[in-house]
Amino acid sequence: MRNDETGPPQAVSRRRLLTALGSLGLLGVLLSAVRGTVRFLTPPVSRARSPIVVAGPPDAFPDGGLTPLPQKPVLIGRDEGGLFALSAICTHLGCTVTPGSEGLTCPCHGSRFSTDGANLSGPAPRPLPHLALTFNDDGLVEVDLSQAVAPHSRLKV
Numbered sequence: 001m002r003n004d005e006t007g008p009p010q011a012v013s014r015r016r017l018l019t020a021l022g023s024l025g026l027l028g029v030l031l032s033a034v035r036g037t038v039r040f041l042t043p044p045v046s047r048a049r050s051p052i053v054v055a056g057p058p059d060a061f062p063d064g065g066l067t068p069l070p071q072k073p074v075l076i077g078r079d080e081g082g083l084f085a086l087s088a089i090c091t092h093l094g095c096t097v098t099p100g101s102e103g104l105t106c107p108c109h110g111s112r113f114s115t116d117g118a119n120l121s122g123p124a125p126r127p128l129p130h131l132a133l134t135f136n137d138d139g140l141v142e143v144d145l146s147q148a149v150a151p152h153s154r155l156k157v
C-alpha cells in the first residue's frame with residue numbers, strides 16, 4: 001500500500017525533473033545559437049592602433065643618416081632639406097630593409113634601395129614609400145604610418 005501511494009508521485013516528479021532539464025538544455029542551445037548569430041551579424045569593433053608613431057626629438061636624427069625606429073619598420077632620414085621618413089618594408093614581399101654603407105638592403109631577396117628609398121636593383125618593383133612627418137605639441141617628431149607623401153617632402157628643422 002505504501003509503495004502504491006508513494007510510487008506515482010515519484011514517477012511524476014522524475015518526469016517533470018527530466019522535462020525541466022531537457023527544456024533547460026534546449027534553451028541553452030537556442031541562446032547559444034542566437035548569441036552566435038548576433039556576433040556573426042554584428043561588425044567587429046575596430047581594434048586598430050593609431051597610425052601615429054612618436055619618433056623622438058629632431059636632434060636624435062643625425063644629418064646624412066638613416067635612423068631605424070625601434071618600435072616600427074620606419075627609417076628617419078635627415079638631409080639639407082630637413083627630416084624625412086621612409087617605410088622600411090620592402091616593396092617586393094614585405095621584409096624589413098636595413099641600412100648599410102651603400103644604402104638599404106633587403107635581406108630576403110637582395111633588393112637594394114638608395115638612402116632616399118629609390119629601388120636600385122633586385123626584385124622590388126617600387127621605391128620605398130615616404131611617410132608624413134609632423135611635430136607634436138611637445139616638439140617631438142611624429143610619423144603618420146597611414147599617410148604617404150611625395151619623396152621630396154621634408155620636415156624643416
Ligand code: FES
Pocket residue numbers: 090091092093094095106107108109110111122123124
Ligand atoms: S622581400 Fe625584399 S627583395 Fe624580396
